[in-house]
Amino acid sequence: MQPIITIEGLSKTYAGGFQALKGVDLTIRRGEIFALLGPNGAGKTTMIGIVCGLVRATGGRVVADGHDIQKDFRAARAKIGLVPQEISTDAFETVWDTVRFSRGLFGRAPNDAHLEKVLKSLSLWDKKDAKIMALSGGMKRRVMIAKALSHEPSILFLDEPTAGVDVELRRDMWELVRQLRESGVTIILTTHYIEEAEEMADRIGVISRGELILVEDKDVLMRKLGRKQLTLHLQEPLAAVPAGLETYGLELANGGADLIYAFDAQADSTGIADLLKRLTERGIDFKDLRTEESSLEDIFVSLVKGGRA
Incomplete structure (x- = not known):
């Protein structure tokens, strides 16, 4: 699949010497949903800001849909939509006017039919004449x-798109993201809700302390780094793991009433x-x-704690 975004050696050092990004290399595939995960201060928003032309990189190169973001800024930026973390818009404008004005900022000819379609897909059509300040x-x-x-x-960047919204709206946004992907839009999202990445993403990237420590297909990641655990509730408690079974790495729990066997998610049932x-x-x-399998959240926490290891 052809890449739509190519990032090479991207670095950013802020005044005072803080290095937010350290030589990041990343390729985003056209038409995928890519989830970028990382703790606060990991560099997610800085990287998005650079790609969207809001932050100047210290070093490296970014190409968005065939356009270098520094040499051909206007063309590159016109390919990108950004939903930032913070809600920032004119409180006294109507929904219709602010969306129509935003289209004009990118030099696009008026297209009220497209704007109507967008507002209806977001359940905003009946609010089109309402002032922003009157909205929830x-x-x-x-x-x-x-x-x-x-x-x-x-290309659409969603930086913490569901922060502070209710469960119903979150589900609606997930459905919208899927529809956008089906229409050919490439989605890059950052989120603190790991279940969002687990639910929607095709690939996962994990960034920590300014370094991209892992990029992998979600399903492959779950198989490679996931763990499964079998818990047997015994008829009679055991005082110790039976002799000859040490190679299984068994553990006793619940006063010897439970026998626990942990194994790789890739292993078969043999x-x-x-x-x-x-x-x-x-x-x-x-x-x-009963059997349990580690979640993406478990994998994420272990990766951040272990770094590149």
Whole structure:
């Protein structure tokens, strides 16, 4: 798949010597949903700001949909829509006027039919004549998305798009993101809600302390770094792990009433079948069992704590 964004050796050092980005290399595929995860201060917003032309890089190069963001800024910026973390718009303007004005900022000819379609997709059409100041926080967030889509960008950045919105609106935004991807728009989102990335993203990038420590397809990441755990609820508690089963790395819990077996998510069921067979041969019976798999949040926390390791 052809890349739509290419980032090479991107670095940013702020006044005072703080290095927000340290030689980041990243390729975003055309038409994908890419989730950029990282703790506060990791460099997510700085990287988005550079790509969108709001922050000047200290070093490196960015190409957006075939246009260098420094040498061909206007053409590159016209390809990009940005929904920032902070809600910033003229409180005294109407929804319609602010979205229409935003389209004009990018030199696009008036297209009221497109703006109507965008507002309807965001459930804003009945609010088009309302002043921004009269809207709820969730509706203001929708207006920010409408502004970002007003000039028909091929790339959309969503920087914490669901921060501070209710569960229903969050679900609506997820559905909108899927529809945009189906229409050919490439989505790059940052989020603190790990379930958003797990629900929607095609690929995951993890940034920590200004370095991109991992980029991987979501499903591959879950298989490679995920862990599964089998818990057996025993008929009779054990005082110790039975001899000869040490190679399974078994642990006792709940006063010896539970036997726990942890294994790689990539492993097949052969190891479990062998374990159950050997327990049965030793007369160890269980009354129930359950399996659990590590979530993307577990993987994210372990990556940030472990850094590049």
